Amino acid sequence: SIPQVIGKFKEISRPNAFTRSIPSFIGNLQQLESLDLSSNNLRSEIPLQLANLNFLSFINITNNKLVGPIPTSTQLRSFPEASFENNTELCGPPLKIIGREISSPIDDSSSLFRLQHLRQLNLALNQFMTAFPTIFDKLENLRYLNLSEAGFTGQIPIEISRLTRLVTLDLSIDTLFGTPLKLEKPNLKTLVQNLTKLRFLYLDGVNISATGNEWCQALSPLTELQVLSMSDCYLSGPIHSSLSRLRSLSVIRLDRNNLSGLIPQFFTKFPNLTCLSLSSVNFSGPIPSFSSSINLRELILALNQLNGTIHSTDWTGFSKLEIIGLGNNKLSGTISPTFLSHNQLMAALVTFMGNFQCLCLNSMTFQKTKFMGEIPDWIWKPIDLARLNLFQNFLLGFERPLKNITSSLEILDLHGNQLQGEIPILSNAAYLDYSNNNFNSVLPAQIGDSLQYAFFFSLSNNNIQGSIPESICNSKCLEVLDLSNNSLSGPIPQCLFQISRSLWVLNLRRSNLSGIISDTFSKSCRLQTLNLNQNQLEGKVSKSLVNCKMVKLLDIGNNHINNSFPCHLKNIATLRVLVLRSNKFNGHIDCSGNNSGWPMLHILDLASNNFSGKLHLTCLRTLDAMQSNPDKNQSELQYLQFEALGVYVIVKYQDAITITTKGLELELVKIPILFTSIGISCNNFEGSIPDVIGKFKELHCLNFSHNAFTGPIPSSFGNLQELESLDLSSNSLRSEIPLQLANLNFLSCLNVSNNKLVGPIPTSTQLRSFSEASFENLLELSFSSYLWEIIHIKRHNKLCFCLILLNIKSWFTRTSFES
Numbered sequence: 001s002i003p004q005v006i007g008k009f010k011e012i013s014r015p016n017a018f019t020r021s022i023p024s025f026i027g028n029l030q031q032l033e034s035l036d037l038s039s040n041n042l043r044s045e046i047p048l049q050l051a052n053l054n055f056l057s058f059i060n061i062t063n064n065k066l067v068g069p070i071p072t073s074t075q076l077r078s079f080p081e082a083s084f085e086n087n088t089e090l091c092g093p094p095l096k097i098i099g100r101e102i103s104s105p106i107d108d109s110s111s112l113f114r115l116q117h118l119r120q121l122n123l124a125l126n127q128f129m130t131a132f133p134t135i136f137d138k139l140e141n142l143r144y145l146n147l148s149e150a151g152f153t154g155q156i157p158i159e160i161s162r163l164t165r166l167v168t169l170d171l172s173i174d175t176l177f178g179t180p181l182k183l184e185k186p187n188l189k190t191l192v193q194n195l196t197k198l199r200f201l202y203l204d205g206v207n208i209s210a211t212g213n214e215w216c217q218a219l220s221p222l223t224e225l226q227v228l229s230m231s232d233c234y235l236s237g238p239i240h241s242s243l244s245r246l247r248s249l250s251v252i253r254l255d256r257n258n259l260s261g262l263i264p265q266f267f268t269k270f271p272n273l274t275c276l277s278l279s280s281v282n283f284s285g286p287i288p289s290f291s292s293s294i295n296l297r298e299l300i301l302a303l304n305q306l307n308g309t310i311h312s313t314d315w316t317g318f319s320k321l322e323i324i325g326l327g328n329n330k331l332s333g334t335i336s337p338t339f340l341s342h343n344q345l346m347a348a349l350v351t352f353m354g355n356f357q358c359l360c361l362n363s364m365t366f367q368k369t370k371f372m373g374e375i376p377d378w379i380w381k382p383i384d385l386a387r388l389n390l391f392q393n394f395l396l397g398f399e400r401p402l403k404n405i406t407s408s409l410e411i412l413d414l415h416g417n418q419l420q421g422e423i424p425i426l427s428n429a430a431y432l433d434y435s436n437n438n439f440n441s442v443l444p445a446q447i448g449d450s451l452q453y454a455f456f457f458s459l460s461n462n463n464i465q466g467s468i469p470e471s472i473c474n475s476k477c478l479e480v481l482d483l484s485n486n487s488l489s490g491p492i493p494q495c496l497f498q499i500s501r502s503l504w505v506l507n508l509r510r511s512n513l514s515g516i517i518s519d520t521f522s523k524s525c526r527l528q529t530l531n532l533n534q535n536q537l538e539g540k541v542s543k544s545l546v547n548c549k550m551v552k553l554l555d556i557g558n559n560h561i562n563n564s565f566p567c568h569l570k571n572i573a574t575l576r577v578l579v580l581r582s583n584k585f586n587g588h589i590d591c592s593g594n595n596s597g598w599p600m601l602h603i604l605d606l607a608s609n610n611f612s613g614k615l616h617l618t619c620l621r622t623l624d625a626m627q628s629n630p631d632k633n634q635s636e637l638q639y640l641q642f643e644a645l646g647v648y649v650i651v652k653y654q655d656a657i658t659i660t661t662k663g664l665e666l667e668l669v670k671i672p673i674l675f676t677s678i679g680i681s682c683n684n685f686e687g688s689i690p691d692v693i694g695k696f697k698e699l700h701c702l703n704f705s706h707n708a709f710t711g712p713i714p715s716s717f718g719n720l721q722e723l724e725s726l727d728l729s730s731n732s733l734r735s736e737i738p739l740q741l742a743n744l745n746f747l748s749c750l751n752v753s754n755n756k757l758v759g760p761i762p763t764s765t766q767l768r769s770f771s772e773a774s775f776e777n778l779l780e781l782s783f784s785s786y787l788w789e790i791i792h793i794k795r796h797n798k799l800c801f802c803l804i805l806l807n808i809k810s811w812f813t814r815t816s817f818e819s
Helices: 004-008 024-028 048-052 158-162 188-192 212-219 241-245 265-269 351-355 447-451 470-474 494-501 543-547 567-571 691-695 715-719 739-743 784-791 798-818
Strands: 034-036 058-060 067-069 089-091 120-122 144-146 168-170 200-202 227-229 251-253 275-277 298-300 305-310 323-325 330-333 363-365 372-375 387-389 394-398 411-413 431-433 456-458 480-482 505-507 514-516 529-531 536-538 553-555 577-579 603-605 610-613 641-646 649-654 657-661 664-668 677-679 684-688 701-703 708-711 725-727 732-736 749-751 756-759
Touching: 024 048, 158 188, 188 212, 212 241, 241 265, 447 470, 470 494, 480 649, 543 567, 603 657, 657 677, 657 701, 691 715, 715 739
Parallel strands: 034 058, 067 089, 120 144, 144 168, 168 200, 200 227, 227 251, 251 275, 275 298, 298 323, 305 330, 363 387, 372 394, 387 411, 411 431, 431 456, 456 480, 480 505, 505 529, 514 536, 529 553, 553 577, 577 603, 603 677, 610 684, 677 701, 684 708, 701 725, 708 732, 725 749, 732 756
Antiparallel strands: 641 649, 657 664
16 A cells, blocks of 8 residues: 555655555645556555645546545546546446436437446436436446436436445436426435445435434435435425444435434534535524534535534634535624624634635635725735635725735626725626725726726716726626716726627626727627616717627617617517616607517617607517516516626626606516516607507506507506506697596506696596596596585485585596586
């Protein structure tokens, strides 16, 4: 075997005929850059400790007899397949068993099941979409079986339980995107009772539906088990003591179950424990001491009901700790390098954290922890720190100016503080969020050169001065740029529209920018959000904007754009939100000869322009989402947002707009895709209101006020069952209020004032609940609407009778005066 003294060396090369295992103490060689153990007779698994070798740039362990999965560290998985070849029972990425997606079905007749000497089978990440095959027991020599995300459905067959040589079994599934598998007959106990050689068990997303006594005792015979991953399995608790028999466990993941009770004390006694993830499992009580868990790298206990006091000394012994998550609990105490979001803490950013010289954290989050004062200088020094979140605190500034700073940080989130002064720019960062602070400097002239790797950059809601430097266009990886709500000046750089081939979100609203919208949008434009609302922009709507075939939100409202209706935008079928309000648009909105439309559009705001003419069916008929919204049956409320996969993070950028509804301006910081609105008020539209509006059954807000519409209110409006706000005021509408409006049970705001309506107000409780102001200045309104009240009044209630007579007298007086 390899002698232990090797653990003190700094280089290893050219091994010979070693046997037995790779020693775990090789993980102590922190300076190791090259490791070659190829062409020996090494057996057993690759020790997890090799994941600690952060400087390792070359590894070769080919031509041995290693078994089991390659540890799931980014470091080891970054090496090519050739580094691990010719180990007959070694498995997992980067090794490929089946290297491409298979969509053709695999059933019991498949020739795959004739490979009776097969030891490793990986069918993960496929789309079979068939029932689970039932003859896996034909592959009796399998040591490694990975069927995660394979697309199989239904009950897991009992034949899996006969693969008694299995070391690794992975049947996991992401319940967000796939149909959960079931373990009923067989149940968990029947499935694993003969799989006593199992070391790695992944059942995430499988519907097991078992109590703590049942599932814990079912697993207790698996004494060699090292990895237990059973998140989202419908498990209940509390955790039974029989699980304490699994003392070889290194990784435990049981997130998003209903375990309840206390965190078991015996977890702290597992000598090999490196990862314990128990988020959102309804645990309560204090956190037990993990002081003896010296190998712990990841501790996730977020989203529970944990309480008690945390002491900084509780965490000083964890030299290998990388991630700790305690967010969304009820903890109190002093702060250590932990993930302590949403806890009941009152503290300053304590300086003892700077004493952790050997701390190997790659992620630190202090969200909503009420930190005050300055961000200390030492926080930029840890060489392994990749992610730092200090958002929504009371931080005021930095201990020293952040010029020429070198940091390994790839994600820096400081939004929601009170930071001021110059903007910190980290040249290696991929994600920078400085929104909602008090920064008041100018953008550095060469800012784009410092954002070479950034895909997300936000400075929204600050007080940034000056112009946008041309160098911003040098940020070739930028996907989200948000400079909204600042005090900028000058034009928008033309090149910013040219880099739309990489940019997905450009938000410059409320930034005091001037000039024109340059006609330089790239033919490979990928923009999904373009928000330029409330600037000083002039000119016309760029013709090249039609190149942006993926735009979902286009908001150029509240500018000085002088143009006819931009019919060329009708070719953008993905458009969901279009805001042109408060500009100088003019002419008809009918696009003759253009049969394209906006089938997904659910917010249209053309208010406060100079549009004129009639509303034609051709410009309304294509608004399919307002007639029948395909997203209506979603189980959860969906919002208009852009999603990007970055380093260590999935970014969900929420779009926001301002709408006018129910007579008020409303800021939608999230835009529900079920919310539908049409606003064309304060224009010069004329003629009758098209009856086709009555087909917009998903409509929530309709504002046609301050135009020159004539004719009746369409009775088809009674079909708008979702309508909450209806404003038809200040037109020349005639005839009676249609009885069908009494059907609008969700209507909470109605204004038909300043028209020429006649007859009684329909006698529904809904319409009679609105104030008199909703019906004012309708000069031919019949006083029979008041007499209706008299008929239904109790005769003995003289006071109410007199009040109604006074109302009638008031009506006569007002009508005579206004005449």
